[in-house]
Amino acid sequence: KILVIGAVGQIGSDLVPALRKKYGKNNVIATGRRSQPSKKLRESGPFIYLDALDIDTLKKVVFENQIDVIYHFASVLSATGEKMPQTSWDLNINSLINVLEVGRRYGVKRIIWPSSIAAFGPTTPRENTPNDTILQPTTMYGVTKVSGELLLEYYYKKYGLDTRSMRLPGIISSETLPGGGTTDYAVAIYYEAIKQKKYTCFVKENTVLPMMYMPDCIKCMIDLMEADPSTLEHHVFNVTGMSFSAGELAAEIKKHIPEFEISYAPDFRQEIADSWPMSIDDSLARKEWNWQPSYDLGSMTEDMLEVLGKRLKT
Ligand code: VAH
Numbered sequence: 001k002i003l004v005i006g007a008v009g010q011i012g013s014d015l016v017p018a019l020r021k022k023y024g025k026n027n028v029i030a031t032g033r034r035s036q037p038s039k040k041l042r043e044s045g046p047f048i049y050l051d052a053l054d055i056d057t058l059k060k061v062v063f064e065n066q067i068d069v070i071y072h073f074a075s076v077l078s079a080t081g082e083k084m085p086q087t088s089w090d091l092n093i094n095s096l097i098n099v100l101e102v103g104r105r106y107g108v109k110r111i112i113w114p115s116s117i118a119a120f121g122p123t124t125p126r127e128n129t130p131n132d133t134i135l136q137p138t139t140m141y142g143v144t145k146v147s148g149e150l151l152l153e154y155y156y157k158k159y160g161l162d163t164r165s166m167r168l169p170g171i172i173s174s175e176t177l178p179g180g181g182t183t184d185y186a187v188a189i190y191y192e193a194i195k196q197k198k199y200t201c202f203v204k205e206n207t208v209l210p211m212m213y214m215p216d217c218i219k220c221m222i223d224l225m226e227a228d229p230s231t232l233e234h235h236v237f238n239v240t241g242m243s244f245s246a247g248e249l250a251a252e253i254k255k256h257i258p259e260f261e262i263s264y265a266p267d268f269r270q271e272i273a274d275s276w277p278m279s280i281d282d283s284l285a286r287k288e289w290n291w292q293p294s295y296d297l298g299s300m301t302e303d304m305l306e307v308l309g310k311r312l313k314t
Pocket residue numbers: 077078079116117118141168169170171178180181182183184
């Protein structure tokens with residue numbers, strides 16, 4: 001049985017249906033703590049309230065449902081994290097240590113927890129950033145990601161717990177808006193291009209960041225979870241789909257919506273974006289578990305505008 005903690009978030013909303021399709025709807029237990037699940041999510045299989053900060057409830061859920069795999073997505077993202085760093089540390093780290101502790105004690109076979117390119121900082125090489133390099137993030141979110149990576153490694157070495165993590169770039173999807181991330185502009189721009197034909201971007205035109213389209217993120221989540229442990233020499237992997245600047249993103253949208261107008265009004269998130277890599281070397285993921293993204297800026301934009309176009313126009 002698979003437990004998805006934070007199932008109503010941006011990644012969980014797309015991953016739960018994909019897991020249910022592949023493993024059977026009753027073998028995937030979705031949980032949330034704050035946002036109400038959609039009708040679709042609630043009706044497509046078991047959904048329960050779970051606050052991962054409450055270790056006793058977490059023990060009960062894992063024990064009673066004989067959970068083999070846990071995906072742990074509950075987290076405060078980078079931009080919100082800078083507004084409430086202490087809460088961000090508490091939620092991100094204390095929920096993770098609970099998941100690792102319960103996983104260790106109740107025989108969970110595998111724990112998947114996403115790290116982020118936010119684990120890198122301004123002292124990290126920003127082009128083609130290697131898997132094993134300097135990790136000195138300047139956001140609390142990044143601090144929780146580096147600490148989380150160290151916790152996963154520790155629980156693997158000390159208890160043999162099979163922990164796996166991928167450093168995600170910005171994730172772009174049409175199903176659920178991300179909440180409080182620095183890369184959210186790359187999602188909002190599609191919605192605004194359709195609804196308003198204009199968008200004011202909160203990072204500069206020449207800001208380049210690594211990104212990934214959700215279908216590739218889902219493939220990454222499932223492929224790494226399914227990978228044969230004997231082929232893995234790492235527990236934390238760089239992954240990416242593509243890199244582009246805000247200006248290149250706007251130009252790609254303009255190919256489909258010629259009248260689309262973009263303006264730039266950088267805010268506090270510019271500094272966060274400037275501390276992150278511009279491109280990522282994900283060769284270890286390709287080598288150890290055959291990671292291979294399928295979408296680029298062109299095909300992602302086509303798909304996003306088609307899916308959103310249908311939903312936002314009606
Ligand atoms: C954020 N979407 O913006 C997340 C992600 C690399 C960015 O970690 O905080």
